[in-house]
Amino acid sequence: MEGAKALQLYHLGFIGAGAMAEALINGVLKAGVFSPDDLIASDINEERLRHIREKFAIHTTVSNEEVMNSSQAVILAVKPQVLPDVLTPLAAKARPDQLIISIAAGITLEHLESILPDEVAVVRVMPNTPCLIGEGAVALALGRKVKPQQRQLAEKIFEAVGIAYVLPEEMMDAVTGLSGSGPAYIYLIIEALSDAGVRVGLPRDIATALAAQTVIGAARMVLDTGRHPGELKDMVTSPGGTTIAGLHALEEGGVRGSIMNAVMAAYNRSRELGSRKEREK
Numbered sequence: 467m468e469g470a471k472a473l474q475l476y477h478l479g480f481i482g483a484g485a486m487a488e489a490l491i492n493g494v495l496k497a498g499v500f501s502p503d504d505l506i507a508s509d510i511n512e513e514r515l516r517h518i519r520e521k522f523a524i525h526t527t528v529s530n531e532e533v534m535n536s537s538q539a540v541i542l543a544v545k546p547q548v549l550p551d552v553l554t555p556l557a558a559k560a561r562p563d564q565l566i567i568s569i570a571a572g573i574t575l576e577h578l579e580s581i582l583p584d585e586v587a588v589v590r591v592m593p594n595t596p597c598l599i600g601e602g603a604v605a606l607a608l609g610r611k612v613k614p615q616q617r618q619l620a621e622k623i624f625e626a627v628g629i630a631y632v633l634p635e636e637m638m639d640a641v642t643g644l645s646g647s648g649p650a651y652i653y654l655i656i657e658a659l660s661d662a663g664v665r666v667g668l669p670r671d672i673a674t675a676l677a678a679q680t681v682i683g684a685a686r687m688v689l690d691t692g693r694h695p696g697e698l699k700d701m702v703t704s705p706g707g708t709t710i711a712g713l714h715a716l717e718e719g720g721v722r723g724s725i726m727n728a729v730m731a732a733y734n735r736s737r738e739l740g741s742r743k744e745r746e747k
């Protein structure tokens with residue numbers, strides 16, 4: 467262990483220190499819910515651990531077992547394809563006073579509970595990368611053994627990094643298709659808007675800034691006014707004006723259908739990842 471607190475529990479441990487773990491570590495530290503001394507992370511990739519240690523000054527280790535043994539709550543942040551193999555050898559170390567949180571797309575509570583000892587509490591969570599800056603959209607599904615205090619802990623972690631809803635597990639694949647994968651769809655749209663700006667003569671940096679701020683502004687209008695997106699769209703759209711010409715082009719391009727297809731495709735893939743046979747492909 468590098469810089470460990472002997473015999474003391476960490477509040478939160480991460481098994482897998484990749485992109486999503488990094489977003490969550492940054493988010494909880496930035497929100498001030500935990501300090502670096504409260505956190506520990508493990509990974510098989512020592513380069514990742516060095517990066518995480520240098521960026522956040524948290525404790526790191528190559529031993530997943532150490533994270534399991536020393537943390538009050540453990541976030542399983544490895545890929546769904548390897549999660550069962552990572553968790554199985556650690557399962558016997560899990561304790562009833564601990565909370566196990568999986569952020570792996572597709573992996574069901576039933577599957578996680580079947581690996582862990584009977585009395586251990588599990589929460590399945592679908593975060594997204596904007597948790598990095600406290601703007602995440604997160605859904606939590608509670609396992610059978612989760613006590614009120616453990617639910618509070620899970621909510622505290624994820625409310626610190628964005629908006630967090632406790633939902634029935636049946637909705638988790640849908641959440642994955644929408645908000646879990648969704649940032650990537652929006653980046654693609656921002657990139658396309660920026661390209662379009664360059665195509666009509668704007669400098670790249672200005673085009674990207676205008677595109678990104680337009681997405682932020684439009685999203686804030688939806689959340690802050692509570693108005694239907696269609697009504698807000700109509701507010702932009704003058705009769706015979708520029709916007710309706712642009713909207714017509716989007717409708718001709720089938721953008722609504724494409725976006726719905728994207729969410730459906732990610733939803734279906736999340737369901738596939740939940741099935742053992744498909745994960746092994």
Ligand SMILES: NC(=O)C1=CN([C@@H]2O[C@H](COP(=O)(O)OP(=O)(O)OC[C@H]3O[C@@H](n4cnc5c(N)ncnc54)[C@H](O)[C@@H]3O)[C@@H](O)[C@H]2O)C=CC1
Nearest residue numbers: 482483484485486509510511543544545546569570571593
């Ligand atoms: N990236 C995203 O936007 C989101 C990811 N997720 C979920 O988060 C999980 C992690 O995804 P990412 O961070 O994107 O992947 P990633 O590939 O960036 O991170 C996974 C990390 O796990 C490590 N790892 C692999 N085998 C290990 C082992 N045996 N023990 C310890 N560490 C090991 C890898 O070295 C890597 O650093 C996945 O299950 C994914 O479904 C959920 C929501 C959003």
Ligand SMILES: O=C(O)[C@@H]1CCC=N1
Nearest residue numbers: 570571642646647648
């Ligand atoms: O692409 C993936 O599988 C992960 C899960 C949701 C977002 N990224």
